Amino acid sequence: MKRNVMRWVIHGVATELFHNMILRTFRRVRQNFFATDEGRLELEKGVRYRQPSKREIAVVTGATGGIGSKIVHDLALRGYDVVIAARDATRGEELATHIRDLVAVTPLESVEESSGNDGMPTISFIEYHADVPQSALNVALSIKDSRSPLSILINNAGIMGKSKKLTMQVNLLGPAYLTFALLPLMAERATRTTPPTVINVASSAHLRATHVLDDESPLLEKNNDGNQSWLDILPSVSDNDLSTYAQSKLALMQFSTILRNWLPTSDPHIRIVDAHPGLVWTPLLRDHTGDKAVRLLTWTGLANLIYKSSSEGAQAIVAVMDSSQPTPATRNQVYYVNGEPGGYASSESASFDDSIKLWKHVLAPALEGVIDLPKGWGPKYVE
Numbered sequence: 001m002k003r004n005v006m007r008w009v010i011h012g013v014a015t016e017l018f019h020n021m022i023l024r025t026f027r028r029v030r031q032n033f034f035a036t037d038e039g040r041l042e043l044e045k046g047v048r049y050r051q052p053s054k055r056e057i058a059v060v061t062g063a064t065g066g067i068g069s070k071i072v073h074d075l076a077l078r079g080y081d082v083v084i085a086a087r088d089a090t091r092g093e094e095l096a097t098h099i100r101d102l103v104a105v106t107p108l109e110s111v112e113e114s115s116g117n118d119g120m121p122t123i124s125f126i127e128y129h130a131d132v133p134q135s136a137l138n139v140a141l142s143i144k145d146s147r148s149p150l151s152i153l154i155n156n157a158g159i160m161g162k163s164k165k166l167t168m169q170v171n172l173l174g175p176a177y178l179t180f181a182l183l184p185l186m187a188e189r190a191t192r193t194t195p196p197t198v199i200n201v202a203s204s205a206h207l208r209a210t211h212v213l214d215d216e217s218p219l220l221e222k223n224n225d226g227n228q229s230w231l232d233i234l235p236s237v238s239d240n241d242l243s244t245y246a247q248s249k250l251a252l253m254q255f256s257t258i259l260r261n262w263l264p265t266s267d268p269h270i271r272i273v274d275a276h277p278g279l280v281w282t283p284l285l286r287d288h289t290g291d292k293a294v295r296l297l298t299w300t301g302l303a304n305l306i307y308k309s310s311s312e313g314a315q316a317i318v319a320v321m322d323s324s325q326p327t328p329a330t331r332n333q334v335y336y337v338n339g340e341p342g343g344y345a346s347s348e349s350a351s352f353d354d355s356i357k358l359w360k361h362v363l364a365p366a367l368e369g370v371i372d373l374p375k376g377w378g379p380k381y382v383e
């Protein structure tokens, strides 16, 4: 077995299964045995509490999807004004109404904290297509007029098993367009309470990929003369073996590496974090499992044992915001797995040299003329 496949099997799939099937089951049993009567009732009823409104904005992409919709709920309970950035207006508006209703019936964590504050976050929808660069600018425009700080961007939208070109557009370029469109707003209005944070939703699948760019590609030699984009040289076949999905997630993490190295670490420092939600039973996975297997896994209840629910996947992402103290400014890789920093990431994902190559041949040409990069952006930009 190749080294990269081996590390994915061990540090991705096996670790995740161990976490879900053993550690999680043990935790559930312990919670049931040792919870107080009140705690057990809360567990049964699923009672949670919400925090008063922070009057800070969080943008979540792909928010009508499995994990995304639960991230919206979690952030709203934490008091953030959440912008649902998604493709479908009807589903987006319905989700906004649904979350508003859920939040409205959720008790406040502390009654005293609500004094002087109506405590209700706002939930709004904005149309967003990760494969359309202009969409990122529209999201920025829609937030610009609000006076609230923009504290969180979660690049969650993602696809798997589609054409190789679309996979890279949605999983890599979309997050790059949106991040650069929103970075100025995040920096301008940074607060002391929430460190402005960009979370790129990564995947342990990145461990399967050793490179994003094909070293044989003529583009690398020609240094990209602008006549042909890297996307155009991708084969137009479907990503049946999910190799492009793995590469797109590696590329997304390399994009984070670029940001961490080139954004200033002085105030206001913008945290750039990669977070893997775990193996989560959402359409993304189900669509690639086969109808028969899906029916069997669901019917036997095995799906609940093997996979995380969408809510658990969302918690693993939103846990990034739990560090009560802003993390010190860092250029080191920050990768969350199962809601904890320090997950196993590949050396390629943290490689600055590989990341620069990606920047030079893919990201820079794609962003040029579409999005304004920070003034002086590049190696000289660091303070």
Ligand SMILES: NC(=O)c1ccc[n+]([C@@H]2O[C@H](COP(=O)([O-])OP(=O)(O)OC[C@H]3O[C@@H](n4cnc5c(N)ncnc54)[C@H](OP(=O)(O)O)[C@@H]3O)[C@@H](O)[C@H]2O)c1
Pocket (backbone or CB within 6 Å): 061, 062, 063, 064, 065, 066, 067, 068, 086, 087, 088, 128, 129, 130, 131, 155, 156, 157, 158, 159, 170, 201, 202, 203, 204, 276, 277, 278, 279, 280, 281, 282, 283, 284, 285
């Ligand atoms: N599920 C897992 O086990 C797992 C593991 C590791 C990482 N992840 C990552 O977690 C993220 C969320 O995935 P999920 O499991 O929640 O899958 P999902 O239920 O399929 O959700 C994916 C979301 O992405 C949106 N999306 C797809 N193409 C888009 C485009 N062109 N523009 C804007 N939005 C688009 C979808 O929009 P529609 O609602 O309009 O379809 C959907 O809301 C993805 O980045 C995925 O790679 C998932």
